[in-house]
Amino acid sequence: MTAIRKLNKLVFTIGKRYSTFDPFVWADKLNLEIFWKELGKKPLAKTNYFFDEPLIMMSNNIRYSNQRYFALAHEIGHVLEHKGLAAYYVANKVNKHKTEFEADKFAMAVVTNLYIEESGHLPNTYQDLRYKYGSPNIGD
Numbered sequence: 001m002t003a004i005r006k007l008n009k010l011v012f013t014i015g016k017r018y019s020t021f022d023p024f025v026w027a028d029k030l031n032l033e034i035f036w037k038e039l040g041k042k043p044l045a046k047t048n049y050f051f052d053e054p055l056i057m058m059s060n061n062i063r064y065s066n067q068r069y070f071a072l073a074h075e076i077g078h079v080l081e082h083k084g085l086a087a088y089y090v091a092n093k094v095n096k097h098k099t100e101f102e103a104d105k106f107a108m109a110v111v112t113n114l115y116i117e118e119s120g121h122l123p124n125t126y127q128d129l130r131y132k133y134g135s136p137n138i139g140d
Contacts, residue, residue, distance in 0.1 A: 067134025
């Protein structure tokens, strides 16, 4: 099975299990704590581990913005796909880019399915996802 199919299967399985693709519901069901903090302009969110438990910090700058959906889905992607890689991730720039790209793909699958859940159809354009869930500019 290709990596993208595996990722889509994971997203679909979680969405089916929790009857939604809303990342805030997922975080609640997965017992992931979210802390809203002053993080500055970037990053918009960050996952740290405390005694092997993930703690997701999200920027107050996006607390009431649609960007919070993509940012949280991205962090959930890290929690599910990259657990235990925090030190290696920081020490290895190539791996950092790879894990960020993987978390972005995970988040994109989540918000695309959330869009379908809420509107009943695929988004017409990528801009629809950007507007509704704060998906980043391609290349950001």
